[in-house]
Amino acid sequence: MDRTNAGTGAGRVGVAGSAGVNLPVLRSHNTALVLDLLRTAGAEGISRLELAERTGLTPQAVSKITARLRDEGLATEAGRRASTGGKPRTVLRLVPEAGHAVGLHLDRDELRAVLVDLTGTVVGERHTSLDLGAGAEAVVAAVAGEAGALMLGLSGAGSVLGVGVALPGPLDHKRGVLHRVTGFPQWNGFPLRDALARRLGGPVVVDKDTNAAALGLAVGGESGSFAYLHLATGLGAGLVIGGALHRGARTGAGEFGHQVVQLDGPPCGCGNRGCIEALCLAAMARGAVDEAAHVLGIGAGNLVALLDIDLVLLGGRTVTAAPDAFLRGVRTVLVERAGRLGEDPVPVRLASGGVAEGAAQLILAGLFNPSGAGSFSPSGVGPLTPSGV
Amino acid sequence: MDRTNAGTGAGRVGVAGSAGVNLPVLRSHNTALVLDLLRTAGAEGISRLELAERTGLTPQAVSKITARLRDEGLATEAGRRASTGGKPRTVLRLVPEAGHAVGLHLDRDELRAVLVDLTGTVVGERHTSLDLGAGAEAVVAAVAGEAGALMLGLSGAGSVLGVGVALPGPLDHKRGVLHRVTGFPQWNGFPLRDALARRLGGPVVVDKDTNAAALGLAVGGESGSFAYLHLATGLGAGLVIGGALHRGARTGAGEFGHQVVQLDGPPCGCGNRGCIEALCLAAMARGAVDEAAHVLGIGAGNLVALLDIDLVLLGGRTVTAAPDAFLRGVRTVLVERAGRLGEDPVPVRLASGGVAEGAAQLILAGLFNPSGAGSFSPSGVGPLTPSGV
DNA sequence: TCCACTTTCGCAACGCTGTTGCCAAAGTGC
DNA sequence: GCACTTTGGCAACAGCGTTGCGAAAGTGGA
Numbered sequence: 001m002d003r004t005n006a007g008t009g010a011g012r013v014g015v016a017g018s019a020g021v022n023l024p025v026l027r028s029h030n031t032a033l034v035l036d037l038l039r040t041a042g043a044e045g046i047s048r049l050e051l052a053e054r055t056g057l058t059p060q061a062v063s064k065i066t067a068r069l070r071d072e073g074l075a076t077e078a079g080r081r082a083s084t085g086g087k088p089r090t091v092l093r094l095v096p097e098a099g100h101a102v103g104l105h106l107d108r109d110e111l112r113a114v115l116v117d118l119t120g121t122v123v124g125e126r127h128t129s130l131d132l133g134a135g136a137e138a139v140v141a142a143v144a145g146e147a148g149a150l151m152l153g154l155s156g157a158g159s160v161l162g163v164g165v166a167l168p169g170p171l172d173h174k175r176g177v178l179h180r181v182t183g184f185p186q187w188n189g190f191p192l193r194d195a196l197a198r199r200l201g202g203p204v205v206v207d208k209d210t211n212a213a214a215l216g217l218a219v220g221g222e223s224g225s226f227a228y229l230h231l232a233t234g235l236g237a238g239l240v241i242g243g244a245l246h247r248g249a250r251t252g253a254g255e256f257g258h259q260v261v262q263l264d265g266p267p268c269g270c271g272n273r274g275c276i277e278a279l280c281l282a283a284m285a286r287g288a289v290d291e292a293a294h295v296l297g298i299g300a301g302n303l304v305a306l307l308d309i310d311l312v313l314l315g316g317r318t319v320t321a322a323p324d325a326f327l328r329g330v331r332t333v334l335v336e337r338a339g340r341l342g343e344d345p346v347p348v349r350l351a352s353g354g355v356a357e358g359a360a361q362l363i364l365a366g367l368f369n370p371s372g373a374g375s376f377s378p379s380g381v382g383p384l385t386p387s388g389v
Numbered sequence: 390m391d392r393t394n395a396g397t398g399a400g401r402v403g404v405a406g407s408a409g410v411n412l413p414v415l416r417s418h419n420t421a422l423v424l425d426l427l428r429t430a431g432a433e434g435i436s437r438l439e440l441a442e443r444t445g446l447t448p449q450a451v452s453k454i455t456a457r458l459r460d461e462g463l464a465t466e467a468g469r470r471a472s473t474g475g476k477p478r479t480v481l482r483l484v485p486e487a488g489h490a491v492g493l494h495l496d497r498d499e500l501r502a503v504l505v506d507l508t509g510t511v512v513g514e515r516h517t518s519l520d521l522g523a524g525a526e527a528v529v530a531a532v533a534g535e536a537g538a539l540m541l542g543l544s545g546a547g548s549v550l551g552v553g554v555a556l557p558g559p560l561d562h563k564r565g566v567l568h569r570v571t572g573f574p575q576w577n578g579f580p581l582r583d584a585l586a587r588r589l590g591g592p593v594v595v596d597k598d599t600n601a602a603a604l605g606l607a608v609g610g611e612s613g614s615f616a617y618l619h620l621a622t623g624l625g626a627g628l629v630i631g632g633a634l635h636r637g638a639r640t641g642a643g644e645f646g647h648q649v650v651q652l653d654g655p656p657c658g659c660g661n662r663g664c665i666e667a668l669c670l671a672a673m674a675r676g677a678v679d680e681a682a683h684v685l686g687i688g689a690g691n692l693v694a695l696l697d698i699d700l701v702l703l704g705g706r707t708v709t710a711a712p713d714a715f716l717r718g719v720r721t722v723l724v725e726r727a728g729r730l731g732e733d734p735v736p737v738r739l740a741s742g743g744v745a746e747g748a749a750q751l752i753l754a755g756l757f758n759p760s761g762a763g764s765f766s767p768s769g770v771g772p773l774t775p776s777g778v
Numbered sequence: 779t780c781c782a783c784t785t786t787c788g789c790a791a792c793g794c795t796g797t798t799g800c801c802a803a804a805g806t807g808c
Numbered sequence: 809g810c811a812c813t814t815t816g817g818c819a820a821c822a823g824c825g826t827t828g829c830g831a832a833a834g835t836g837g838a
Contacts, residue, residue, distance in 0.1 A: 020444035055409035061796050086814025087804045248697020255694035260687050271729040305644035308637020340660040450825050475785025476833040
């Protein structure tokens with residue numbers, strides 16, 4: 001209960017702008033940096049000297065940091081590299097079982113819950129149906145029950161750091177409050193984060209499903225700036241800019257579906273005309289997959305022009321039902337655009353990985369992201385026990 | 390010649406990602422933070438305790454930092470506040486004359502050059518016609534001449550930290566190389582930054598005019614995330630996200646004008662159809678200012694939806710010729726959008742400040758931005774002397 | 779006029795950070 | 809078996825922000 005906003009990036013300084021850096025901040029920054037590199041290296045591991053090169057710190061500083069991490073049980077030595085004429089480099093790797101996180105994906109009619117270790121590997125999973133219309137109390141109880149069931153069986157050693165929740169509607173990530181979830185007006189203004197945190201007794205982070213998916217992709221290896229376009233019952237986007245998830249001040253970023261691409265277009269459910277979502281859904285309803293893909297490509301092109309991103313990733317039920325058509329349609333538009341400008345086209349790929357896994361990364365981000373507040377203190381974060389279940 | 394990329398944000402670590410922080414980095418970060426707050430406070434000044442509150446550092450740390458700044462001549466005491474029952478707070482302020490920067494705005498047919506002090510106040514200005522088609526050699530000579538003329542008359546004390554250059558075409562900010570400037574193919578691939586740096590013997594930074602304008606606005610007091618939309622012979626945007634200018638990996642961000650808002654729209658000069666720039670310019674050609682403003686508003690709405698920005702600023706010759714019409718047109722679209730969502734509308738205002746002033750901020754950013762590399766070392770940056778003039 | 783009190787702010791000592799100098803360990807190659 | 813290269817830890821160090829403390833400079837009541 002003492003740290004319900006872990007990983008939200010809310011600094012210790014009230015001011016929104018940039019904050020001063022003192023030695024503890026410096027320490028946690030560098031520690032997170034090293035942890036992130038260890039995670040990226042995966043099971044292969046990475047040597048101290050490589051860590052030093054990648055961080056810009058001296059080898060001695062890296063030795064000190066990794067020694068701390070080994071003491072805390074977060075890292076361990078894992079073999080040696082071949083020698084290049086001298087003492088071979090010792091390979092370090094993350095200890096996956098040193099910590100866990102729960103990720104929840106609340107969709108309109110189902111709930112998926114995963115338990116992941118520090119590397120993001122799923123070590124437990126549950127899947128049930130869910131009726132978002134059943135009311136806040138019932139849904140929170142059901143969700144907490146699923147999360148609690150996943151957490152049982154973990155000893156105190158590799159405790160659960162927190163619970164990340166991803167769900168569709170517009171919401172306020174910072175305060176963890178839902179806005180008007182489309183189709184479920186009774187959720188408007190519900191403080192989901194605090195309600196769950198109270199029941200679970202540990203840190204909870206809430207975010208949009210598209211943001212969670214994009215975060216999962218960023219952790220999964222996609223680097224730089226990219227957009228994740230999600231086409232299912234609606235059309236939304238998750239934006240990763242310079243390696244960091246871009247939410248906007250009000251968690252409103254990523255409203256890709258309601259960009260207007262046809263000034264005099266057909267009316268959209270949002271009340272406007274010519275939204276790309278309306279055009280895509282209408283085309284799909286007619287069975288015109290290629291046309292929907294083309295329209296999606298136009299939107300992706302607008303995005304690339306505006307933000308100069310490196311990659312477009314596609315996902316969502318509608319896309320996975322006809323992946324080749326959508327890849328081809330979007331790719332065509334971006335290749336034509338690149339040809340006009342004499343640039344290399346922005347690659348388009350299918351997104352891999354689930355939303356629940358991304359939701360778990362909302363918690364792990366506090367450990368691996370060198371952005372200040374969400375620093376790690378293994379002793380400070382008590383094991384999350386499902387007291388209210 | 391030794392530091393031609395000052396202020397570009399290129400870190401000392403080759404890796405693109407985040408870098409390790411050591412004590413010198415920490416020091417320059419906090420110093421830049423304090424300098425930025427001093428700049429923001431302006432002539433009124435700011436007390437040490439306010440600096441401590443805003444940065445999150447302890448008062449003692451602020452005292453040490455400000456003592457260094459006073460020793461270096463960058464800050465000075467400027468009176469006292471009224472007492473609140475004890476010793477009154479001593480007010481500190483920036484010493485404007487401690488440093489200068491030159492800002493150049495290369496437009497298609499004219500050149501504006503300004504000399505600004507640390508606060509961004511213009512202390513010297515030149516204005517001449519310029520023919521971008523005259524060839525690189527001639528233009529570089531003319532531009533260097535104007536910059537050199539501005540710099541004469543400054544003693545070594547408050548020396549010139551560098552020259553910032555803003556110009557229209559697509560270009561590579563990091564390498565300082567121009568791409569195909571629209572209408573002037575002979576500039577394609579020209580290394581403008583290095584050519585000017587060689588001639589002037591000091592740091593030079595090159596950026597798009599829209600980016601420079603947006604940076605100038607950010608320094609001028611606009612906080613948070615905003616978009617500067619520039620409508621003149623073309624339509625472009627400068628994006629400030631979370632207080633930082635967003636350029637994209639290839640300096641391609643801000644191609645606002647070539648977003649498609651009419652799938653089957655009229656052909657655009659870029660080879661595509663239905664670009665917002667083509668629609669706006671066509672409407673203006675017909676004299677339909679309100680229609681152009683409406684279309685611009687649609688684009689602004691798309692931008693707000695996608696990025697969740699806090700503010701839209703309008704500028705450019707076309708806008709300043711009919712400011713009320715454009716403000717009304719854009720505002721209407723954004724107010725309608727906000728009404729549909731039950732949110733507060735994003736404010737729309739006219740942009741103030743010139744592009745050349747913003748170009749100068751490209752240099753000053755190295756002093757006031759706590760983003761690592763562009764740290765300040767008063768003795769390290771030699772006075773920029775116009776040797777090649 | 780004096781005194782108690784509040785508030786600001788610098789000096790000195792301190793703890794902690796990454797860095798440097800040095801050396802043992804562990805390989806390769808002649 | 810020796811010279812050499814490379815890794816990586818130990819100890820001393822410089823520099824950062826922090827803490828403890830006291831002087832300075834006001835206010836306000838007696």
